[in-house]
């Protein structure tokens with residue numbers, strides 16, 4: 454005969470002469486009680502085992518009952534205190550007896566009620582007397598509590614305590630009676646015979662195969678039980694990189710705030726990257742970004758009209774009282790190609806109205822005239838010849854943006870940032886006055902790192918000055934910014950080193966778990 458392993462184990466642990474409980478068999482076989490119970494019923498169906506069910510009652514102490522085992526029943530304590538105060542001879546004051554008993558609160562009432570019931574003495578007119586013939590050590594309820602306490606987990610009904618006393622203890626809420634079902638098994642004659650003839654453990658299979666189905670073998674095999682506690686390899690689903698997810702969230706947030714997206718070249722003319730931004734060609738500010746210059750032919754396609762206006766702003770300034778740099782300015786420099794050090798080059802292209810213009814061919818490039826209000830953004834890569842460290846990469850993503858409207862104030866700028874960063878759970882950004890050749894006033898933004906608690910720079914911003922806006926043909930105000938996506942991600946993920954976010958040093962575990970907002 455062949456039986457599943459667990460059934461065989463139960464049969465082997467069962468006896469034909471002694472009833473054995475499921476718990477005992479579970480302990481002996483190492484199988485869980487529910488597995489043993491299941492196997493026992495299966496064996497009963499096969500006639501190999503008898504299963505008998507009994508309801509068992511167990512008695513356990515309540516917390517209060519357990520307390521009295523150690524401290525003594527309140528009435529016993531009162532009796533001893535009363536005797537100590539002389540109440541066995543003459544009644545003494547209740548206050549004195551209770552004071553000496555150490556009983557407190559509700560215990561006093563409990564003591565008084567049982568004192569009289571047990572005939573320990575009388576309580577009258579604030580006086581207490583004690584019956585000299587009482588033996589407090591012989592209190593049956595106290596003795597029963599002690600007996601029950603000794604049986605640990607709860608005594609069975611066979612415990613050596615007078616049933617009346619048990620009832621009394623139950624009324625006093627000092628014990629609980631809990632019923633539960635106990636199953637015992639014994640081998641049947643058939644079971645004994647089968648054991649003597651020999652039973653083999655059936656082989657179990659852990660998966661159903663097409664072959665088993667087609668051959669019909671599935672009918673005879675024994676399936677292994679699922680072990681939901683077994684170790685299994687961890688499977689990590691595919692996941693977007695946290696920086697990509699942050700970028701998407703930023704885009705959604707800005708679109709939600711009414712912004713449109715800009716796009717444009719990564720390698721661009723210095724004209725768009727620097728000249729439009731009123732950065733003098735011979736000024737150290739020009740190398741301010743430590744841009745990567747590209748060894749490629751100069752850009753031909755620049756709008757002539759704008760080039761002339763930008764040149765004039767550099768040389769003579771704008772407005773009547775304006776003053777330019779009076780320093781050399783050549784178109785040759787303006788046409789050189791660099792990897793953009795900031796995406797403000799895109800802002801210049803859009804603000805000028807030439808973002809969608811086509812150059813060359815016969816006609817003049819088409820210039821769009823923007824009517825305020827306008828809001829634009831980009832989340833794009835920029836390139837700087839920086840020194841790599843915990844907060845700098847050679848290329849990073851800038852969250853560029855600008856708002857063009859009448860009568861903007863610095864308060865609008867600050868409010869926009871507060872609103873934006875709040876979407877990422879960052880509510881404590883700080884502003885610091887700053888200098889940019891193209892904005893006045895200018896502000897740097899700082900955020901507190903959630904792990905190091907340090908303030909880290911997260912962006913740069915300001916109101917474009919007239920020298921920038923006038924050549925672009927913009928008459929109203931424009932507030933603008935460049936925020937670092939990686940720094941935002943450091944604040945939201947708690948990454949302490951920008952290189953943990955991308956590059957060869959990133960920790961895969963971190964990338965698996967990092968979240969976009971905190």
Ligand SMILES: N[C@@H](Cc1ccccc1)C(=O)O
Nearest residue numbers: 795797913914915933934935
């Ligand atoms: N271009 C600036 C950001 C900026 C953009 C627009 C206005 C002011 C500041 C930078 O890269 O830091």
